[in-house]
Amino acid sequence: MQNTKDVVVIGGGLAGLAAAAYLGRAGRSVALIEKAHAPGGRAATQESHGFSMNLGAHALYCGGAAHEVLGELGVRFTGAPPPASGAFALDRGAFHTMPSGALSLLTTGLFGLAAKLEMARVLGGLAAMNPAPLASVPVSAWLRDAFRTPEVRRFVGMLVRLTTYCADDDRQSAGAALAQLQLAFAKGVLYLDGGWKTLVDGLRGAATAAGVEILTGVRATRIGAEGGAVSFVELANGERLDTGAALVAASPRAAAALAPESPALAAHAARAVPVHAACLDVALSRLPRPRFRVALGVDRPLYLSLHSDAARLAPAGGALFHAVQYGPELAGRAAERELEDLLDRALPGYRDVLVERRFLPSLVVSNAVVAAEGGGYAARPGVRVPDLDGLFLAGDWVGPTGMLADASLGSARDAAGAILARGARRPLDRAA
Ligand SMILES: Cc1cc2nc3c(=O)[nH]c(=O)nc-3n(C[C@H](O)[C@H](O)[C@H](O)COP(=O)(O)OP(=O)(O)OC[C@H]3O[C@@H](n4cnc5c(N)ncnc54)[C@H](O)[C@@H]3O)c2cc1C
Structure with a gap:
């Protein structure tokens, strides 16, 4: 591998592969470093x-x-x-028909009459609720205040878990959870x-076709800086890649460990609750x-x-x-x-x-619950690390919208865009 690159991407999950593909397509020379023996990360x-x-x-x-x-x-x-029929709700040890429409709501043993009436309104009304004012409200408070019957509170809580994967109701932002629920209801999954290997293979194919060099089985150990700007990435095998930009597509803790001179990254790593x-x-x-x-x-x-x-x-x-x-x-x-x-x-x-x-x-x-404290998505870091020029982020904990793979791939696209908007800078350019 040539040891000077326009961009070094660290992490070969969905986010790193996608960002590398965008950058390669735009004509940047890119190396992607993945510590595992194959790319994919959690999408393997x-x-x-x-x-x-x-x-x-x-x-x-x-x-x-x-x-x-x-x-x-x-x-x-x-x-x-997912299968539309044969779905059951498990409550206090018993299986009940899942209320997903008018007929199943009428017949399910999950709810008493008051809850059935409330649920009928809720099923029709969730899509119209506005998530924005709920950004700083924890899911637990929203469930308590917005729904009357305990059965409906518990049921909406189940829908939140199903769509966000998060059961931390006292921490998770109700606004972010509601937006995710609405996305799932409106568009489906x-x-x-x-x-998901299909996605990994497709993204890897897109990256390699765009000229990205993918190095697997080696860990990046440090992002080095000179004069307040990224200038190289060190690998565990002793190699060093000179570069003007590094994109970390890994966890907040990994990012903070790679660039210890960034207090901003240290703060995000300390705050993130996986x-x-x-x-x-x-x-x-x-x-x-x-x-x-x-x-x-x-x-x-x-x-x-x-x-x-x-x-x-x-x-x-x-x-x-x-x-x-x-x-x-x-x-x-x-x-x-x-x-x-x-x-x-x-x-x-x-x-x-x-x-x-x-x-x-x-x-x-x-990597991080979208927390009510701090205002939901507003508390997540942007793709550009403010205190180290040339350092960028992508992942499920980065950027102003989306959860899970939506956050990973959305921030990957945004990070690639921010790197391209900054223009090509190599360490040699600065030295010249
Ligand atoms: C059980 C489970 C269920 C899920 N269900 C869904 C779902 O239904 N819908 C959905 O959208 N998403 C879901 N997700 C989330 C989805 O899998 C992730 O959002 C996505 O795969 C994350 O991709 P990523 O590239 O951001 O991170 P990762 O996949 O975590 O990739 C980071 C990569 O960086 C590498 N790395 C870290 N440090 C270094 C280093 N120093 N040097 C080199 N490489 C390094 C790691 O080895 C890893 O490969 C689920 C996840 C899990 C675990």
Whole structure:
């Protein structure tokens, strides 16, 4: 690899790959450094016995920034919405029909009459609520003040968890949560054929076609500065890449460690509270109870869905389920037992047809809760690090809009745009 680059991108997840592709297309020389042996990060998919297992349940939000960026970069994918039938709500130990429309609302045993009447109004009214005034309000306060019956509060809380992956109701911004819920209701989500690896492969293809050099299996250790501006990136193998711009597409903690002379990054790393989830992924040789498709916990932060019903993720006749317990109260073996219990109750006999089982006790779903304190999205850092010229950020904790992959890919596009707007600067240009 040539050791002078216009831009060095650190991190080869969705964000780093997309930013590198945009920069390469604009004619910049780009190196992308990924410490793992393959790019992908949290969007990786494990292939095993003909199953494609994402790292826990993944659904692409249609109409969000991720969808747009993938389209702009020509990444092709296919998929389908989650199963519409066979969905149950699990409340106080019993499964109930999921109220998703007028008929199911009328017949479900989940609500009493007062809650049914309120829920009918809520289902019709959520889309029209304005998220902006709720930016600084925690989800817990919003649920308490905006909904009358405890059943409806609990149900809307479940919808918030489902769409944001976050059960930290005292911390999460109700405005951000409502906007995410509205996006999901308005545009829907897709389970992807072949898993999110398809997106990783597509973005990697776009980056390499644009001339990006991808270096895997090596960690970036330091972003060096001269005269208050980025001038090089050091790698764990002893190599040094001279550059006028570095883009960190990794966690806040990784960014702060790479550039310790930035107090702004240290402050963001100290403030960020990650969103965790415990995931139990199970691959089955056949579906034990075909009526069952989805179960969502109302009084407990639980999720179970048959992803292979919608997307091509299993060999013929096989079935792939993802079960999740949303943080923040994850407790290792206790979370595993609760997820096993959910599967045993929802899919009796599943253990007899088990092909593969994977428990992941604490995955980082998002690097930072969008917190009410600080005003929701307003508290997130921008793509340009203010106290070190030439240092940029992308990721699920960066930028003014969107959650999860929408934030990662939206900020990747914005960061690439900010680097291009700054003009090409190499360390040699400054020396000249
Ligand atoms: C269980 C689970 C479920 C999810 N479900 C959804 C969903 O339904 N919808 C949705 O939109 N999103 C979902 N997500 C989130 C989505 O996976 C992420 O938003 C996205 O993959 C993050 O991409 P990224 O590039 O920002 O970060 P990452 O994927 O975290 O990539 C960062 C990369 O940087 C590398 N790195 C870090 N430090 C260094 C260093 N010093 N040198 C070199 N490389 C380094 C890491 O190895 C990693 O590959 C889910 C995530 C999880 C875990």
